[in-house]
Amino acid sequence: MGTKPAIDRRNFIAKTALGTLGAAGILTSCSGPDSKKQEIQLPKLLDQAPDGKVIKAGLIGCGGRGTGAAINFLDAGPNLQITALGDVFQDKIDNCRAKLKEERNVEIADENCFLGFDSFEKVIDSGVDMVLLCTPPHFRPAHVEAAVNARKHIFMEKPIAVDPEGARSVMASAKKAEAIGLSMVSGTIRRVQKDYMETQRRVANGEIGEITGANIIRNGGALWYRSRQPEWTDMEYMLRNWVNFCWLSGDHITEQFIHEIDVMNWHLGQNPERAIGWGGRQRRVTGDQYDFFSIEYLYENGLRTHCAARQINGCTNRKVQQINGTKGYADAAGKLFDYKGNVIWEYPYPEEGDTTSEWNVTNPFVQEHINLVTAIRTGNPVNDAEAQVNSTLVTIMGRISAYTGKDVTWEEILNSDLYLGPKTYTFGPVPGIKEEIPLAGVSNTAS
Structure with missing residues (x-):
């Protein structure tokens, strides 16, 4: 190497x-704390989402974190189902199916398991109400955009991008989601963890x-x-x-x-x-x-x-x-x-x-799904995308x-127009991306 x-x-x-995203709008710095504002109180945190009609979720990205997120979603309340899986590797899908069966007795039909770089589109189109986006973060901006365009609620793992171009894309999608009443919850768990929340308060x-x-x-x-x-x-x-x-x-x-x-x-x-x-x-x-x-x-x-x-x-x-x-x-x-x-x-x-x-602290990996399901079922959308974009x-x-x-x-x-990665995805060479380490500054030269 x-x-x-x-x-x-x-x-x-x-x-x-920046075009329509202008630096003075979506991503500008917030002002610091105002000492004159009223004392902040904690919002009420439910330890389980309210009951309601079945919510079907599709998992995009079936690795360890994605499988964990699917189980966390199922644990968030009643009448929740994982009905579709998508990944680029068959072994990841197989392992995820086996884990869901073993731990939650959930079976995913063969026809709802999708393989390939376009599997996210097939999951989105499979009749789900929401998606869990858990692929490597390079793919997050495109998956968020597709889900919002299809009017699906979204859980998106952190981080939401690897470069500024991707971050701006997610912010644009988030604003569109907000405008049409979709809920989006991020995987930055501390903001929904009660001990952290009370300390910050x-x-x-x-x-x-x-x-x-x-x-x-x-x-x-x-x-x-x-x-x-x-x-x-x-x-x-x-x-x-x-x-x-x-x-x-x-x-x-x-x-x-x-x-x-x-x-x-x-x-x-x-x-x-x-x-x-x-x-x-x-x-x-x-x-x-x-x-x-x-x-x-x-x-x-x-x-x-x-x-x-x-x-x-x-x-x-x-x-x-x-x-x-x-x-x-x-x-x-x-x-x-x-x-x-x-x-x-x-x-x-x-x-x-x-x-x-x-003062019980609900597992924050479950709490974020409780909050999302509650928002969907009560018709009170939540959207924390801007905080995760900034972070x-x-x-x-x-x-x-x-x-x-x-x-x-x-x-x-x-x-910045920095974009990392290829523009198209196939199992073959990855042009322009080498296994080389960034080196700061310039090398020393002999005088």
Whole structure:
């Protein structure tokens, strides 16, 4: 596996007109918290969606997360059915069918199992009411657009894109969905997890003062990978090894670290003006991605945040979601501290076995489907796409900065025509995409 020459930043940040999506509209930064607004209260979270007529869902992307999402959907309430499956690999469909049968006694008819790159269209057209979009995120924008055009409600796994062009496409689809009364729920689970929600509510209500910054870390071991098999084409190899290719996953800063960065964005209520990124690779053995990232985000009011992620075995693992304020700091997962490190509030988790407490935390992977099904059955649409689009873009600007060694601004990301991946999909060569690692800056030369 070779390395390629330093990447010209202009290859990543080419300017283009935003057209009808204008930077001043859909994706502009939100203003910060207003100290004069009324105290925020938690919305009521149901532990099960209300009963109603059968809702049929089709699963597009039958890997581990897709199969898990299908089971989470079935667990969200009564009269819910998975009736169609789509994937590009027969073994993924077969494994998903077996898992649904084993764990929920659900059988999917042969005629409702669709194979190929166009399987998403067949699932959408199979008589379903909604779709679960769980393929590698490169494909999400096209699948979202097709589902909205067919007037289907949508659950879309994170992230919603791997590049700015895809993010803008999802935002346009989301606005259309909103206009016609469709519901869309994203897989960024923390915003529907009660302990995180109560912590954010308290921070927003001023219990640690005004927010001054954040320290966000996700350090863990290496992800899985697939070694290339002689019978695989370029496309099959990349798809089976998708978490290790940037055009399919967006790199781990976008595909996984988005959870923690989304928590940061939620608390801050604004998008950064600039990203200054570092990163590199020492241990990965396949693909074209980095092992680690360290990003500083700068905001219009002088606030700064630091975000770092690493995927290397044998290192210290740590997850930090610290929001700093003028009076103390928060662990976004359920604690507030003063500046001496004393706990001033902690989420009141109920005793084990207590199923009646108002503080029970429903599995967030199920809660997001409860919220979606409830919205459909009550006729009160929900649509959280804009928050996930912004969080996806924040991760992308950090990734590009690390890959290039250059500062990247929010305005540049909003106006970038960067598109990753091929325009057509066949099992054969993948022109223009090599298994090469991005190198920041320029190489040293002898004087």
